[in-house]
Amino acid sequence: MKTNDVILKSVTRVAAVIISTFSIYLFMNGHHNPGGGFIGGLSTASAIVLLFLSFGIEKVRENIRVDFKKLAAVGVLIALGTGMAGVVFGQPFLTQAFGYYDLPIFGNTELASALIFDTGVALAVIGTAVNIILSISEDR
Amino acid sequence: MIGEWLIGILILLGAIVCVISVFGLIRLPDVYLRSHAATKSATMGVLLILFGGFLYFWAFENHISIKLLLGIVFVFITSPVAGHLNGRAAYRSGVSLWKGSVQDDLKTERKRMEQKDSGKSG
Numbered sequence: 001m002k003t004n005d006v007i008l009k010s011v012t013r014v015a016a017v018i019i020s021t022f023s024i025y026l027f028m029n030g031h032h033n034p035g036g037g038f039i040g041g042l043s044t045a046s047a048i049v050l051l052f053l054s055f056g057i058e059k060v061r062e063n064i065r066v067d068f069k070k071l072a073a074v075g076v077l078i079a080l081g082t083g084m085a086g087v088v089f090g091q092p093f094l095t096q097a098f099g100y101y102d103l104p105i106f107g108n109t110e111l112a113s114a115l116i117f118d119t120g121v122a123l124a125v126i127g128t129a130v131n132i133i134l135s136i137s138e139d140r
Numbered sequence: 141m142i143g144e145w146l147i148g149i150l151i152l153l154g155a156i157v158c159v160i161s162v163f164g165l166i167r168l169p170d171v172y173l174r175s176h177a178a179t180k181s182a183t184m185g186v187l188l189i190l191f192g193g194f195l196y197f198w199a200f201e202n203h204i205s206i207k208l209l210l211g212i213v214f215v216f217i218t219s220p221v222a223g224h225l226n227g228r229a230a231y232r233s234g235v236s237l238w239k240g241s242v243q244d245d246l247k248t249e250r251k252r253m254e255q256k257d258s259g260k261s262g
Contacts, residue, residue, distance in 0.1 A: 011221045018214055022207075 005054065012054040019047040030118055031110070037118035041125030048130050057137065068134065072127025079120030082113055143199045147192050154188030157181050170238040171230045179223030186215055 027040030051060045086095030098112035164177025194208040237244060 007221055007224055011217060015214065015218055018210065022210065 008054045012050055016047045016051055019043060019050065023047065027118065027122055028115075031112060031114065037121030038125055040118075041122035042129060044122070045126045045129035045133075048126070049133050052133065052137075057134070068127045068131040070127075072124050072131060075120045075123025075125070075127060077120070078123065079117050082117040082120065085113070143195070147196050147199070150188050150192035150195065154185045154192060156185075157188060158185035161185060169240075171235050172227055173238065175223050175227045175230075179220055179226075183215060183219040186219075187212055190215070 023040050023043035026035035026043060027037060028035075030036030030040065048060070048064070051064075082096075083094040087093055089095075096112060096114045096117070098110060098114070100108055100110055103109050158181070161177055161181035164181065165174050168174045168177055190208055190212050194205055194212070197203045197205045197208070231246065
């Protein structure tokens with residue numbers, strides 16, 4: 001008999017938006033508050049896994065056309081690249097820099113190169129977590 | 141002063157509702173009644189405690205915590221759905237109702253659907 005998933009699907013539509021927003025908040029706040037690349041990436045991955053659970057793997061893979069293995073590799077490369085940037089400017093490996101800039105909308109903002117490193121960490125975590133879920137869920 | 145009392149009463153009420161939910165979990169006879177107790181009153185208790193915490197940070201720390209508001213909305217949306225899915229999974233895996241239950245509409249409906257399906261294929 002065919003199952004009826006209307007309640008799960010419509011709640012997932014709301015909850016995935018809330019989880020993604022909160023994971024971006026966690027990711028951006030990592031410099032001064034609890035948060036950062038790791039839990040930001042993990043909560044994004046949990047939103048994606050929630051979509052997998054309620055809508056099915058094929059349908060989500062059609063709409064999120066990202067190869068998660070490549071995503072993890074790109075994340076590690078970004079993290080390595082920010083480490084190498086310190087070497088290029090004559091500093092030790094993994095040296096981070098920050099400064100204060102006047103941005104059009106945000107006003108006086110602190111921009112740190114640690115954010116780019118965190119982006120790499122987040123992408124690597126998203127790629128690894130989703131890839132583990134995908135590979136243990138496949139039937140062979 | 142009245143704010144302190146209000147926050148204290150909210151959090152205490154939330155804790156009491158959670159305790160009542162636990163008594164329901166222990167004392168009720170089958171999965172569906174337990175799910176009824178656990179889902180509704182635990183949601184209510186958690187919402188009251190979170191709202192008390194939100195009011196506390198607003199009144200005493202002068203900090204409007206959007207995270208607590210978001211947590212209230214999120215628990216309010218997702219916890220009943222989790223209860224619904226638990227109950228449905230229990231019904232589909234054949235957990236029987238309490239012996240005092242008098243009505244099972246889903247059973248007759250599923251039988252009707254199965255007959256319709258077999259009639260279509262046959």
